[in-house]
Amino acid sequence: MPKLVFLWTDVVLYAIFLVLLWYVWRIKVNPNLRANWAKVMRDPAALCSGIVLALFALVTAVDSVHFRRALSPAAGARADATTFYATSTESLLDLSLIRLAQTRESNYSEPLAYVGFTKEPSERNGQPVRDYPRLKFGGAHLDDPAAQWLPDVLWRAAAGALAGLALAALVWLATAFAVRANHGSTAAAVKDIAADRTHMPLRAALITVAVIGVLVGPVISLMGHYHVFGTDRTGNDVLYQALKSVRTAFVIGTLATVATLPFAVVLGVLAGYFKGWVDEAIQYLYTTLTSVPNVLLIAACVLMVQVFLDKHPEMFETGSERSDLKIFLLCVILGLTGWATLCRLVRGETLKLRELDFVQAATAFGVSSVRIMARHITPNVMHLVLITTVLSFSDLILYEAVLTYVGVGVDPSMNSFGGMINLARSEMSRDPVVWWSFAAAFAFMVTLVLAANLFADGVRDAFDPRSRNFRPRLRPATL
Template structure:
């Protein structure tokens, strides 16, 4: 195999390394460590954090890309190794070929036959129109009526394997952390559910399409899982691009006032007056023209899709900072007039120290809340961009593309509901966990919450 490193792969690895360094540095700051300890001292915090780490872990596995080596054609004697143009990830290997089991078109969850009729020949050679048998679902059954019992038996076996794998994963954690004050049992419960679910999903997908198939015959469950990487990266990278711009400009405008405030207000007022979707669409289309005019920069199709994806994250971040900047400016204006900040000025404390010790810590709760709200909004914005044709490339798994495709599917009779359900389920779990975790972090770091807790 030949390793493939995409730009988005490098970014997610850098993000994980930054998180590891961040939590390691917490050991050097007792006050910050104590506040984070409050977050993880609750069962809800451990559950939400474990879910978020699970999504990040799946995104990491889906970011380890490689190209398989091809066998030399018959009669060709050469030492040169040829590689497949298809880029595979470690997650694809773990899903055990789930993405390679294509049907002709739609099929319902756990169905044995296609969702649409087609022209067929009966045993006598007569032309009939009926629902054809699926190629990768229920072919092992001698009688279709055995589906319920077969599904139950295979589910029990898969769940037993899931419990065994979970025990192997959780046992070392239990030995190391069983005497900890944090409620690790809540995290272990989530790990048990997640491992059992994925073991069951991979096992059952060998015999049935758990969430059916889409119009092109691709497995919907596989597409939903592949959308995790896109969702995590899109929301995180776009927000991380937006945060430095919004925080720096908002703090400077609220602290220095005067002409600095006038310039910043002019910038975000001008940006807010431009329709956001049109600005994003125009920027993405300009980058698409650049890609089309420079095909030599990309050796495989996946690199083109990845470049468009990175450009979309950057454009979403650059065009989405005005709201947070306005909020931080207003909060900074209020904080800068408080007594302890005025006292620091009177004692000749430098501007940098006042900003780092008094201003920024008091706006962290606003940044955290906005981070989560913008994270979910940016994930949903990708669905809107897909509607006008400037979203994620169709070759990349995306909840936005799935939701966009479900628009026409829900208007059918009968409706094709499982594509929307798959995207909604995985997106809902991620956004809910992020919101709950953000609330706990806000309660731990918001100075007003800390003061109310001290007064009570």
């Protein structure tokens, strides 16, 4: 039996997942929250980007269940002998992509290629020649690749696209069946969805599902026989590296954002409510913090963490645990150095709230300051916290890429978009250009960041009372 491994970031992600479940329950029982999130879901761009984010979150969740394989017992070992485990930590995503992880070539190869990217010396008919070597795994099933390669790729891509469209059609029918009560029948619901005559932008959501199916279906169909995004300098599959980098981006975006909340909310409420010397001390603190160049401060903290980890190798059983602790501490550092902006917003909102009638009435009735801040101030600044949190998610993903690019980001043994872009520096300057590693990292990162930004815009328009960008859909009151 494998041994489950709970990394630092795994535990925090599980805790965030439980908090999200609690928040969903709060939305269900709170009419105001339910109305605001209904506005978000009525925004086509926000709903579609939420579907894309959910897909990335699913990859993150699968990649956050870690284990170590049990080693086979030695010959002649007793039945009650101690079980030893592998020194490498794997995840469910590694298990599902085991072929991509194990099909390592000797060097670079282009996307969907069946030969290597650079010529190598070999022998043909007893004569030494330099030619492009046949890949060990990419296109290895082809007997005559020169004639069979193009038809095979087209056939597999078409089959995958058709499978994706078929799955999207089933989702369309299931959605129509679920909302048929408001349209008379399932057939009428299908027509209303196609004509965009629904209260929610279901047509846009289902088109997004269809596009995802058309893009993902061919990749799944092809990746069992080819390297869809090629291989890197050491022959590792680029698609595998990009999928493994999704969790790193999500960890940085979520954990670093969560790490800023305690300092920003607590200090912002204290500064705005008490004013006087408390306000001046907190303002002096975050003004001093923001006066230091952020990259230099983070780099100094990360280097200190690196020295500590290098001096205490006995703390870790596997390299994954060491790299995971480093990314966890990087998130903490980003949180400790990035709370000033949200703190300013919370302070300004608290200064306004403390002068309102319901807070003055609570003070007049002798309610303690702690209770006023906890029951009356904090709930009324949470819309700012939510908006800022969602907006900061994409910024931190880009921040990780920049930090890793300059060498003070995640551990080199951990896959990340910044690491892929950093390694692509030399590849983009060689002749011929090795472009696919950079293109894959860029495409995945832009998709994730764009989806996060569009979703954040929808949340801001729905929750910010001063926003005037949101326009409700003028549709009949049906699902």
